[in-house]
Amino acid sequence: MKKIETADGQVLRDTFSAATAWLEKSVADIDALNVFPVPDGDTGTNMLLTMRSAVEEAFRVPDHSASAVSQAMAKGALMGARGNSGVILSQIWRGLAKGLANKDQFTARDFAEAFLEASKTAYKGLSNPVEGTILTVIREAAQTGVKAAKEYGDNLIVVMEAIVDAASKSLANTPNLLPVLKEAGVVDAGGQGLYTILEGALRYLRGEGEQMQFRKPQIVTSSAVAPARLPPLNVKEIPFGYCTEFLIKGKDIDADKLRERLKKNGESLIVVGDNSNIRVHIHTLDPGKVIHIGTALGTLHQVSIRNMDEQHEDFLEMQKQRLPASDVAIIAVSPGSGISDVFNSLGAFVVPGGQTMNPSTKDILQAVESVVPDKVIILPNNSNIILTAGQVHSLTKKNVRVIPTRTVPQGVAAILAFDYDSDFETNASMMEKAKDSVRTIEITRAIRTTRLGDLRIRKNQSIGLLDTELVAVGNTPLDVLNQVLEKIKLEDYEVVTIYYGQDIPQAEAEKLAAELREKYPNLQIEIVRGGQPHYEYIVSIE
Amino acid sequence: MTVKIMADSLGDIPADVVKDLDITIIPIHVLFGTTSYKDGVDLTTEQFYEKLVNSKTLPTSAVPSLGTFIEYYERVAEKADEIIVCTISHKLSGTFETASRAAEMVKKKCRIKVIDTLQVIMGEGLITIEAARAAKAGESFENIVKLIEHNMKRVEPRMAFDTLEYLKRGGRIGAAQAFLGSVLKINPVLCMKDGEIYPFARERSRAKAIESLYNFTSGFNKVDALAVEDATTPGEADALANRLKEKFPGVPLYRSKVSAVIGVHVGPSVIAVTVLGDRKQ
Numbered sequence: 061m062k063k064i065e066t067a068d069g070q071v072l073r074d075t076f077s078a079a080t081a082w083l084e085k086s087v088a089d090i091d092a093l094n095v096f097p098v099p100d101g102d103t104g105t106n107m108l109l110t111m112r113s114a115v116e117e118a119f120r121v122p123d124h125s126a127s128a129v130s131q132a133m134a135k136g137a138l139m140g141a142r143g144n145s146g147v148i149l150s151q152i153w154r155g156l157a158k159g160l161a162n163k164d165q166f167t168a169r170d171f172a173e174a175f176l177e178a179s180k181t182a183y184k185g186l187s188n189p190v191e192g193t194i195l196t197v198i199r200e201a202a203q204t205g206v207k208a209a210k211e212y213g214d215n216l217i218v219v220m221e222a223i224v225d226a227a228s229k230s231l232a233n234t235p236n237l238l239p240v241l242k243e244a245g246v247v248d249a250g251g252q253g254l255y256t257i258l259e260g261a262l263r264y265l266r267g268e269g270e271q272m273q274f275r276k277p278q279i280v281t282s283s284a285v286a287p288a289r290l291p292p293l294n295v296k297e298i299p300f301g302y303c304t305e306f307l308i309k310g311k312d313i314d315a316d317k318l319r320e321r322l323k324k325n326g327e328s329l330i331v332v333g334d335n336s337n338i339r340v341h342i343h344t345l346d347p348g349k350v351i352h353i354g355t356a357l358g359t360l361h362q363v364s365i366r367n368m369d370e371q372h373e374d375f376l377e378m379q380k381q382r383l384p385a386s387d388v389a390i391i392a393v394s395p396g397s398g399i400s401d402v403f404n405s406l407g408a409f410v411v412p413g414g415q416t417m418n419p420s421t422k423d424i425l426q427a428v429e430s431v432v433p434d435k436v437i438i439l440p441n442n443s444n445i446i447l448t449a450g451q452v453h454s455l456t457k458k459n460v461r462v463i464p465t466r467t468v469p470q471g472v473a474a475i476l477a478f479d480y481d482s483d484f485e486t487n488a489s490m491m492e493k494a495k496d497s498v499r500t501i502e503i504t505r506a507i508r509t510t511r512l513g514d515l516r517i518r519k520n521q522s523i524g525l526l527d528t529e530l531v532a533v534g535n536t537p538l539d540v541l542n543q544v545l546e547k548i549k550l551e552d553y554e555v556v557t558i559y560y561g562q563d564i565p566q567a568e569a570e571k572l573a574a575e576l577r578e579k580y581p582n583l584q585i586e587i588v589r590g591g592q593p594h595y596e597y598i599v600s601i602e
Numbered sequence: 603m604t605v606k607i608m609a610d611s612l613g614d615i616p617a618d619v620v621k622d623l624d625i626t627i628i629p630i631h632v633l634f635g636t637t638s639y640k641d642g643v644d645l646t647t648e649q650f651y652e653k654l655v656n657s658k659t660l661p662t663s664a665v666p667s668l669g670t671f672i673e674y675y676e677r678v679a680e681k682a683d684e685i686i687v688c689t690i691s692h693k694l695s696g697t698f699e700t701a702s703r704a705a706e707m708v709k710k711k712c713r714i715k716v717i718d719t720l721q722v723i724m725g726e727g728l729i730t731i732e733a734a735r736a737a738k739a740g741e742s743f744e745n746i747v748k749l750i751e752h753n754m755k756r757v758e759p760r761m762a763f764d765t766l767e768y769l770k771r772g773g774r775i776g777a778a779q780a781f782l783g784s785v786l787k788i789n790p791v792l793c794m795k796d797g798e799i800y801p802f803a804r805e806r807s808r809a810k811a812i813e814s815l816y817n818f819t820s821g822f823n824k825v826d827a828l829a830v831e832d833a834t835t836p837g838e839a840d841a842l843a844n845r846l847k848e849k850f851p852g853v854p855l856y857r858s859k860v861s862a863v864i865g866v867h868v869g870p871s872v873i874a875v876t877v878l879g880d881r882k883q
Contacts, residue, residue, distance in 0.1 A: 398785075405785040406804070472786070476804045480780070481795075555806040557786065584807055586787055602806050 062267055064216040066165045069129030073118045075261045076133065078269055080111040082260025083253065086277040090256070093249040093279065103249035106143030111257065113140020114153055125164040130157040130174075138333055142305065142364075145250035147330045147341045148182050148194055152254075154332070155181030168219035172209035175223065176202040185332035187323050192237030194250035200230035201258070220262045227255045231280045247280050255280060281404050300368035301326065301345040308338045310358020318357065325350055343368065386480050388487060389431035392439040392471050393419060393449070396592030399468055399559060403439075406475045414442050415504070415594050421451040428456055435459045435484045437491065441471035443528060461488045466528055467500035468559065468590070469600030499553075500527055501544045501599040503537045522596070537564075537596035538572060548601060550580050557600040559590030564597070605743050606682035607734040608674065610697045611641040612690040613719075613727035614831055616858045623734035628674050630697065630863045631664040638664065641863045650862035651834045651870050663863040665696045671704030679712035684743045687716040688730040688750065691797035694722055694774055713743065717750055720797035723860060724829035724876035725759040731827070731856070732878065756826075759876040760802060760818050761792045761868065762811035768869035774799060791815065808871075812842060815875040819846060825879035829856040834870040842875070 064071075083104075090104030117136025121128050134157035137150035158181065159174020160166055166174070179202035183189050201223045208222035234248040235241040241248055256277045263272055304326075312335050319331040326344030333339050338357075344350050347365045354360050392403040395414025403410050411427045413419035428436045436458055440449040443466040453460040461484070465471040477494030478487055502525040506517045517523060517533045524532035524544040532543035550556070556576065560569035569587045576585050590598055608626040609615070620627055629640035632650065634657055639645040645653070654661060678685055687705070692698040698718045705714040719726045732753055736746050766782055769775045775782070776798040781790040784804070789811035793802040805811040819825070828846055832839035843857050860872055 402785045405783050407780060476788070476806065479803065480777075480801055481793075554809060557806075584787075588785060 062217060062265075063214075064168075064265060065214050066167050067126070067171075067216060068165045069118075069121075069124045069126045071265075072126055072129045072133075073115070075264045076111070076118070076257070077115045078264035078272065079257045079260030080108065080115050082263065082272055082277055083108055083111060083256050086252075086256050086279070089277075089279050090249050090252050093246045093252055102143060103145045104253060106141075106146040107149055107250070107253035107257075110137050110141045110146035110149045113137060114150075116140075126160045126166045126170075127157075127163050130160040133157065138337060138339055139307070141332075141339050141341075143303075144328055144330065144341055145194055145253055147185065147305075147332055147339055148250065149254070150339065151182045151185045151332050152178040152198060155179065167213060168216040169209040169213035171216060172202070172205040172213075172219055172223075175205050178202065185330050187319055187329045187331075190238070192234045192241060193248050194254050196234060196237060197227050197230045197248070197251035197254055201227040217262070217265050220258070220265055224255070224258050224262045227251075227258055228280055231255050252280060281401070301343055302347045303341075303343055303366045303368050304347040304350050304364070305339070305341045306351070306354055306363040307333075307361040308340065308354050308358045309336065309361060310338075311336060313338050313357050318353070321353055322350060325353075387433050388435045388437060388478075388484050389433040390437045390439065390475055390478065391424065391427045391431065392475065393424070393441045393445050395442070395468065395595070396559075396562060396590045398589035398591035399598075400591075402472065402559075402588060403475065406472070407478070408439070408475055413445065414592060415444070417593075418442070418445050418448060421448050421455070424449055425452050425455050428452055428458055428460060436461070437478075437484075437488060438462045439465045439471040439474055441465050441468050459484065463488065463491050463495060465495050467502065468592075468598050469498045469500045469557070469602075470495040472557075472600065473498040473602065497602060499548065499601040501525065501541065501597070501601070502528070502595050503541050503544075503597040503599075504595045506533070538568075541572070541597055541599070545576075545599075550583060550601070553583065553601050555584045555586070555600075555602045556580075557602075558585070558587045559592065559598040559600070560587060561590055561592045561594070561596045561598075563593075569597075603683045603743070604681065605684045605686060605737045605741070605746060606678050607686055607688070607730060607737050607746075608678060609688040609726065609730040610690055610695075610701070611861055612695070612697070612722060612863055613688065613730050614723050614829075614858045614861050614864070615727045615731060616856055617642075619731060619856065623731065623738055625730060625734045626674065626678050628666060628671065628701075630695070630861075631666060632661050632862045632866060633664055634661045639862070640666075641861050645862055647833075647859040647862055647865070650865055654865060654870060661862075661866045663695075663866050665700050668700055668704050668707075671701055672708055675704060675708045675712070675714060679708065682712065684713040685715070686733060686737075686743070686746055686750070687714065688719050688726060688733065689716060690722050690726055691720045691794070692718045693720075693776075693797040694799070715743075715747060717747070718797070719750070719754055721754070721757060721759070721794060722799075723759055723761070723864060723874055724831055724856065724858065725757045725794060727856070727858070728757050728827050728829055728876055728878040729753045753878060756880060757876065757878045758818075759794055759829075759874055760815050761872055761874040762805075762808070762815055763790045763792065763868065764808060764871040765869060766790055769799065769867055774867050777801060812838065812873060815873070816842060816845060816849075818875065819849065819877055821882055822877055822879040823882045825850050825853050825877055827854050827856070827878040829858060829874075829876040831858050831860050831872075831874045831876075833860045833865055833868070833872050835873060839873055842873070846875070 087104035087108050114133040114137035117132045118129050121132040134153040137153040141147045141150040155178030156174050159177035179198045204226035205223040208219045212218040231247050231251045315331050326342040328343045330341040390408040392408040393413050394400040394410045400410040411419050438449045440446045446464045449462045463474050474491040474495040477490045506521050506523050509519045510517050515533050522534050522537045522540040524540040532540050534540040573585045573587045611627050611629045629643045632639045689698040702716045705716050719729050733746050733750050778792050778799045778801045781801050788804045791803040791814050803814050830839050830843040
């Protein structure tokens with residue numbers, strides 16, 4: 061395992077340069093998330109431009125000390141900051157630079173402290189900080205970072221991992237804090253941008269620079285249950301006004317005083333900078349007045365006034381084009397985070413649950429009620445959940461159909477058969493048929509000593525189920541899996557997908573896949589992190 | 603009154619059919635860096651895909667100039683009284699716009715109607731072929747236009763992909779982006795809806811995706827014409843074409859290549875089936 065004890069300004073530069081490239085790949089996706097504070101749809105772009113400016117400035121300083129490079133990045137970020145999130149990002153850099161001041165090199169502990177300072181500074185520029193945004197993400201990530209640094213103060217990678225992990229969780233939770241996100245069924249765009257930057261930095265520190273070229277950042281999925289309703293499309297009570305931004309260059313400007321003066325002129329006000337460079341961002345109905353106040357204090361630069369009502373319309377248009385219209389929602393019960401990702405990526409809403417953690421009828425009902433469409437298909441993906449799911453239809457006015465999928469692979473096969481062009485009934489019957497096109501192997505452990513047919517099973521031994529029938533027993537999951545595989549005529553199939561559980565290291569799953577590929581060269585073997593507990597492996601054979 | 607049929611090169615009509623039915627094809631351009639090639643003229647489809655795989659810069663496509671259209675119209679007008687031009691869907695290319703504007707400029711000399719087929723590849727191709735056949739048989743301008751409009755409702759392409767990366771990069775993905783970002787490896791099959799690329803099915807392997815193209819033809823009661831196209835996998839497409847010939851004996855089946863311009867947006871692995879016919883009720 062790679063370990064970084066201390067780092068200097070050069071590392072800082074390279075790391076965030078890589079993180080900026082990483083962010084760049086995600087810009088369009090982040091722009092599409094944007095719903096807060098007004099849907100101006102360019103958060104990703106703004107954050108990228110801010111980061112670019114920061115990185116450019118970092119490469120301009122000849123000094124390699126952490127202090128000099130972080131100062132330069134803070135300056136570059138302020139000069140290049142655009143939009144709400146960009147300005148907050150520039151504040152984050154400012155705080156980070158403050159935390160790293162007078163340091164040639166920094167340890168994980170130094171970084172965690174500086175990151176906490178960054179979090180505090182981010183809050184300071186705002187007249188009215190809102191939770192469920194980038195602010196929450198950095199605060200929670202920074203707090204976790206400091207905790208992690210207490211134990212792993214000598215390892216930057218471990219501390220960064222803790223920060224990224226916390227940022228991801230915090231981000232997934234943003235819709236629970238901010239109703240506008242919950243309605244749109246997305247996470248906060250600025251938070252996503254920050255998470256992507258941090259994640260890119262972590263990947264680079266881990267030495268994954270090469271792989272990063274070929275991969276793309278993922279957008280974090282909302283942990284809140286999907287939207288109860290979409291925001292009304294054509295009702296527009298309050299005009300959004302103009303997003304007004306500029307940089308004031310002058311002498312001895314009092315940022316606090318300026319913020320106070322501008323406060324009553326609009327929404328989403330941010331005033332940041334030092335006393336000679338101040339960046340202003342405000343959503344106002346009267347940009348003229350705001351500019352007037354600015355010009356009294358110094359010269360104005362990078363002035364930008366954009367009509368947000370226009371942007372809002374473009375945004376709605378963009379949202380409309382994003383996905384095919386379907387009046388059917390699919391809700392899948394998922395036993396693991398990786399499997400949830402699979403279902404999400406195929407267009408389903410997810411209710412967590414599985415073996416020994418069956419969701420209640422209420423859990424599923426809640427999900428059914430919270431999706432927009434009136435027609436809902438439920439994939440229980442576990443034989444113990446089929447009945448629970450079956451209760452839902454009597455408790456809701458919505459038209460609900462349960463496809464009795466007994467395993468995750470059956471659920472995946474069913475959702476793949478979904479056709480945007482077909483109606484509810486046709487889809488339900490196609491999905492029902494499709495679920496039987498796949499065979500499932502599940503590897504788990506015996507919970508008690510028993511005997512079943514010819515099989516003598518001791519407690520905690522590995523057992524293998526083929527289409528939910530117990531058919532093999534052994535001492536290791538791999539051994540059992542191979543036994544079950546031998547019972548199937550694999551030559552007759554095309555695709556094998558292995559979802560490995562939370563206790564299985566990726567390397568072990570990869571090794572298994574390599575062995576299978578050698579044994580069955582005609583099969584397409586794919587491994588996917590399932591993240592499920594109790595089941596070491598869930599295997600789909602099609 | 604002689605009616606002549608023209609189309610852009612994105613309908614993928616096989617060269618012998620073009621010649622036979624006297625269709626005039628206006629080549630769309632492919633740009634590699636700053637070098638421009640006329641689709642199917644300066645660059646064969648095979649050469650294009652070779653270049654696509656080996657080139658460092660990604661190619662783009664470009665509609666020919668207004669002047670080029672005018673030149674073509676004037677040349678065809680020498681031998682025709684009336685011209686009907688079939689184009690690719692305006693939602694995927696600017697061809698229809700340019701072709702229409704050019705038609706405005708020469709309409710005094712010759713009656714020209716530009717029709718947006720709302721289709722692509724052989725969807726556009728089969729419509730054009732049927733129109734040219736009618737023109738050759740001496741049908742009137744009005745009747746040919748009616749036939750085209752009728753066939754626009756009866757033509758359906760299905761395209762099987764290994765990846766949607768090229769489509770996404772070219773910005774032509776439309777609603778099919780619902781199929782992007784899948785954690786599992788899937789082979790998407792796409793169709794056309796209202797002139798746009800639209801998701802149809804997700805299969806877990808290439809073999810299944812091709813099977814889905816074959817099965818899709820079962821949804822028709824009466825099939826008038828079929829087309830099978832590939833980009834760089836002729837063997838697979840031939841096998842599929844042979845199976846379809848057995849399934850639909852006596853129905854004309856056109857075997858062609860996805861043009862370079864479309865290749866820019868779909869990538870080298872695409873394989874497509876188009877049906878002109880009536881759906882089962």
